[in-house]
Structures are given as C-alpha cells and as structure tokens.
Amino acid sequence: AQTVTQSQPEMSVQEAETVTLSCTYDTSENNYYLFWYKQPPSRQMILVIRQEAYKQQNATENRFSVNFQKAAKSFSLKISDSQLGDTAMYFCAFMKPLTQGGSEKLVFGKGTKLTVNP
Amino acid sequence: DAGITQSPRHKVTETGTPVTLRCHQTENHRYMYWYRQDPGHGLRLIHYSYGVKDTDKGEVSDGYSVSRSKTEDFLLTLESATSSQTSVYFCATSTGTGGANEKLFFGSGTQLSVL
Numbered sequence: 001a002q003t004v005t006q007s008q009p010e011m012s013v014q015e016a017e018t019v020t021l022s023c024t025y026d027t028s029e030n031n032y033y034l035f036w037y038k039q040p041p042s043r044q045m046i047l048v049i050r051q052e053a054y055k056q057q058n059a060t061e062n063r064f065s066v067n068f069q070k071a072a073k074s075f076s077l078k079i080s081d082s083q084l085g086d087t088a089m090y091f092c093a094f095m096k097p098l099t100q101g102g103s104e105k106l107v108f109g110k111g112t113k114l115t116v117n118p
Numbered sequence: 119d120a121g122i123t124q125s126p127r128h129k130v131t132e133t134g135t136p137v138t139l140r141c142h143q144t145e146n147h148r149y150m151y152w153y154r155q156d157p158g159h160g161l162r163l164i165h166y167s168y169g170v171k172d173t174d175k176g177e178v179s180d181g182y183s184v185s186r187s188k189t190e191d192f193l194l195t196l197e198s199a200t201s202s203q204t205s206v207y208f209c210a211t212s213t214g215t216g217g218a219n220e221k222l223f224f225g226s227g228t229q230l231s232v233l
Contacts, residue, residue: 006160033220045208045224091160095220105151105176106210106222110160 002027002094006109013082014117020067021077021112023092029053033095034068034075035106040088048090051075082116089113121145124209124225132233137196139228141209143189148214150192151222152176152184154205161208167192168214199232206230 003026013019025034036048051059051068058066063083067076079086092109121144131137141150149168153161153176163176165184173184181203183195196203209225 009158035221043206043227045210045222047221050221095222097220105163105166106161108153108160108162110158 002029002032002096002107004092004094004107004109006090006092006112008112009110010113010115012115012117013079015082015084017082018078018080019082019114021079021090021092021114023075023077023109025073025075025092025094027073027094027096029096031097033097034066035093035095036064036066036075036077037091037093037108038086038088039091039111040085045091049077079114084116084118087114087116122209122211122223122225124207124228126228127226128229128231130231130233131199133200134198137199137230137232139194139207139209139230141192141194141225143192143209143211145211145213145223146189147211147223148189149212150186151210151212152182152192152194153208153210154178154203155208155227156205164194164207196230199230201232204230204232 005024032053034051038046038048049061063080065078089111091111094107123142125140151166152164155161162178167173167186185193207228210222212222
C-alpha cells in the first residue's frame with residue numbers, strides 16, 4: 001500500500017519570503033501522480049499543483065513549484081513570494097493511475113499547517 | 119468546484135442514531151469517494167464507488183456503508199453513530215479516465231458532531 005509522509009506538522013514564513021514544504025512517499029509503482037492540495041480556513045480543498053511521475057520536468061504554477069525526486073521518492077512544494085492568503089493546511093497526495101479492472105484512489109499525507117506572517 | 123454538493127453542511131446527532139450524508143454531482147464523473155478528515159490524520163478514505171451500484175471499502179470503512187443508485191448521487195450512512203465518528207466528511211469525484219488531467223474534485227465538506 002502506498003503511504004505519504006509529511007514530516008512538518010506546522011511551519012511559518014514571513015510575507016514575501018520563500019518556504020518549502022516536504023513530502024515523501026512510498027510506492028512500488030513506476031507510474032503515478034502526485035498532488036499538493038491547499039485547504040484554507042474555508043475548508044475547501046483546492047488543487048495547487050500536479051506532477052506526473054513519468055515527467056522529469058518539475059511542475060510549476062505561478063508562485064508554486066515542486067522539486068520532484070523520483071528515486072528518492074520526494075515531492076516538496078516551494079512557495080515563492082509568500083502571501084497572507086497562502087495561510088492554509090497543505091496536503092501532499094499520491095494517486096495510482098487507473099488500470100483495467102482496477103480503481104484509483106488518492107492517498108493523503110497528514111498535512112502541514114502553514115502560517116504566513118505579515 | 120465541479121458541481122459537487124454535500125448535504126447537510128453541518129449536523130449534530132446523538133450516539134446510536136443512524137445518519138445519512140448525501141453527495142450530489144452534476145459532472146457525470148464515474149468515480150465518487152467519501153473521505154473523513156481528522157486532526158493529525160489528514161484525509162482518510164472511507165468508501166468509494168467506480169460506477170452505479172459498484173462500491174468498495176477504503177481504509178476506515180468500519181461503521182459506515184454507502185450506496186450509489188444513480189451516477190450523480192453517493193450516500194454515506196453511519197449505521198449507529200458513535201462519538202469517534204465526529205469528523206469532517208468530504209465527498210470527491212473524478213472522471214476515472216486515468217488521463218493526463220486526472221484529479222479529484224472535492225465538495226465543501228460536512229461537519230458531523232456525534233454527542
């Protein structure tokens with residue numbers, strides 16, 4: 001079974017600075033997807049960024065980028081120019097692609113609570 | 119987000135009573151999921167469905183049952199609610215195509231308190 005580990009329960013950063021959230025995972029699969037979801041106090045789950053394991057290039061979305069190290073099974077999220085609105089819980093998640101007759105499920109880490117200070 | 123509606127948004131109930139949470143989607147997505155979110159545990163999968171009347175257990179399925187009689191509706195039932203089932207429950211959907219854009223879409227969650 002796949003597992004996802006987020007080793008930082010809480011982090012804080014000053015506004016406009018850069019912060020990196022860590023995520024490691026365990027799988028025997030070669031092809032899979034990795035995600036970072038953001039959950040602000042509104043409770044809504046918002047997809048931040050997505051990475052396909054077969055792509056060597058790290059995904060980026062505006063101020064958000066990842067450092068994907070497949071061999072090390074590491075998938076960290078970097079937030080540049082942090083903003084107050086980035087304050088939220090951040091969840092790392094793993095998904096095994098759909099296979100014939102199988103099913104896909106998203107496995108989550110326990111989350112990192114990020115606070116951006118003014 | 120993606121036309122997923124959970125009802126109710128909040129519910130308070132007593133130990134031992136049955137409770138049903140409803141998830142309704144308008145996206146015609148094949149897959150539907152129920153997760154629970156608890157502090158220190160992240161989101162854990164309760165049950166999921168890969169088609170009408172096709173369901174399977176997740177990692178924390180004890181005490182829960184599900185039904186999916188139509189593509190758009192996925193019901194989660196707590197047969198006899200216990201205080202340990204106090205949680206935030208999220209419904210999610212996905213197309214199930216496994217394509218390059220596959221991801222989960224989430225509802226807004228249901229806060230359930232069992233007293």
